[in-house]
Amino acid sequence: MTTNDNDPGTYTLWGAAHSYYTGKIRSYLLKKRVAFRELHPSHPDFQARILPAVRHWVVPIMETPEGEILQDSSDMIAHLEARFAQPQMIPDTPVQRAVAWLLGAFGSEALLPAGMSYRWSYRAEQERFLSGEFGRAVYAGPDREARHRAGLRIMDYFNDFLPILGVTPETIATVETAYCELLDALDVHFQNYPYLLGGRPSIADFGFMAPLYAHLSRDPVPATLMKNRAQNVYRWTERMNLASIADGEFGDCPESYPANDEIPPTLEPVLRLIFQDWGAELLANAAFFNAWIASNPSLPVGQVVCAGGNRKVHPTLGFLDYQWRGRSIRRHSLPHALWRFDEAAECARSLRGDARARFDALVQRTGGEQVMAIRLARPMKRQDYVLVLA
Ligand SMILES: N[C@@H](CCC(=O)N[C@@H](CS)C(=O)NCC(=O)O)C(=O)O
Structure with missing residues (x-):
């Protein structure tokens, strides 16, 4: 405890x-x-x-x-x-707050294909580690082989997610290139700052921990890649699991977000990649959701947002087709990602005056105008452990 x-x-x-x-x-x-x-x-x-x-x-x-x-x-x-108001995890100032929500949503939702690809496309190279770790979750006894067998029994279910995430032999190289570019940008950032928004962790960092910890810094194949290519990112994953910074390289860094609502300059290349690489999926995902609403105009509040009204961890309305980095992508629509994006976009839409101007200028510099113009035909919310129409 x-x-x-x-x-x-x-x-x-x-x-x-x-x-x-x-x-x-x-x-x-x-x-x-x-x-x-x-x-x-x-x-x-x-x-x-x-x-x-x-x-x-x-x-x-x-x-x-x-x-x-x-x-x-x-x-x-x-x-x-x-x-609990303290310790603060969401910036008070307007542009930092909107950026934190956006990064948090991206981290939580957009790197699922990379995380799952590095786990399952290299299954043979890390099978024994994976069976032990899946087994750790479901078998608590002393028999090591029983643990591995228990893990093996559930691994195929997760392995089979790859095609519905758009990860196929044709797209794996593109998924990996995009991930490596993001790693490089993050590595420069974490050379300069301990967290995404400067000296304090925020909801942005927690979103990024979803893919970057258990899969990408822990499974043997992607862990080796991260350690050799982007050790500042690897060190950030360690720092994120400590209550305080405890890190000599940032000894003089105040434990606060930057003054004057500033965004660290090294975050701009990260934002540019986010708009570029998440943008294609978000635009297709939003168009698909809006078309579903248009063809079902009388859906009630509380309607489960999933094909067949099913209760699913990752609900979908069907298959999306879109172009990304010169590749044709076919994958499940993910309304949950839209729900998370829209929460961030709503925070950005509420900005006024000088904050609005500064946020818009940042979005323009980082190529996010089309993405930030996305509007959903109906809002969503979580109810009874699933995603529903609000
Ligand atoms: N949106 C959920 C996602 C939870 C999730 O994907 N959990 C995975 C394990 S990390 C799972 O239980 N998947 C089972 C499934 O997809 O059927 C959250 O943020 O908690």
Whole structure:
């Protein structure tokens, strides 16, 4: 258990060491100094109490000291931000706040193809590590081979996500090139600043921890790539799992966001890649969602946003086709990513006066005008652990 400042009784994080979104919320809890214990789905309570409440298999899940059960890492952060004002994780100043939401959404949603590709396209090279780690989540006994067998039984389910994420033999090289360009830009940034928005962690960093921790810094093949190519990014993943900076290279860096609502200059190349590489998907995803709304004009509030009304961790409305870096991409639409993007875009749309002008100038310099003009035909929200129309 972690003992900390924000301790109203203990939160329980149901998660796993190898899990994408557990990496995001775990680092948030550590930085937020929230007392928590982490349990794995191998614990009998997961089957007995947690799954019947949520009604589909997923981690991370959080139980509050009052017994409330939360799913979706973003809902957990919203819950804890409402409960604990300090330490600050969302900038107060307008442009930094809008950029933090945007980066957080990108990190959470847009690197799924890269994270999953480096895990599963190199399965043969890291099979033993993966079976042990999947097994760690679901088998808690002393028998090492039983752990690997338990892991192997569930790995194919996740391996099979690659084609619906648009990762195919034709697109893998492009996915990797885009990821390496992002790593290079982030490595320059983390040479200069300990966190994305300067001297304090923020919701931007937690979003990026989703792909960059459990998959890309931990699985053997992408971990080797990250360590050799972008060791400042690797070091940031370590820093993100420590409550305080504890890092000699940033000893004089104030633990605050930059003064005067400034955005670190080394973040601009990162933003340019985000608009370029997430933009193509977002535009296609939004057009698909808006067409679904247009052809179903009387859908009620509370309608599950997923083909067939299914309860899914990653809901979809069907297959998208679009061009990206000269490649034809065919992949599932992801309304959840649109929901996260729209929350950030709404924050940007609310800017006025000087802040509006500074944000617009930043977006223009980094090539984001088309993306920031996206409007959804209907808002969405989370309800009863799934995404629904608001
Ligand atoms: N939007 C969710 C995503 C959670 C998620 O994708 N969890 C993965 C493990 S990291 C999972 O349980 N996947 C099961 C599935 O997709 O069926 C969150 O932020 O918590």
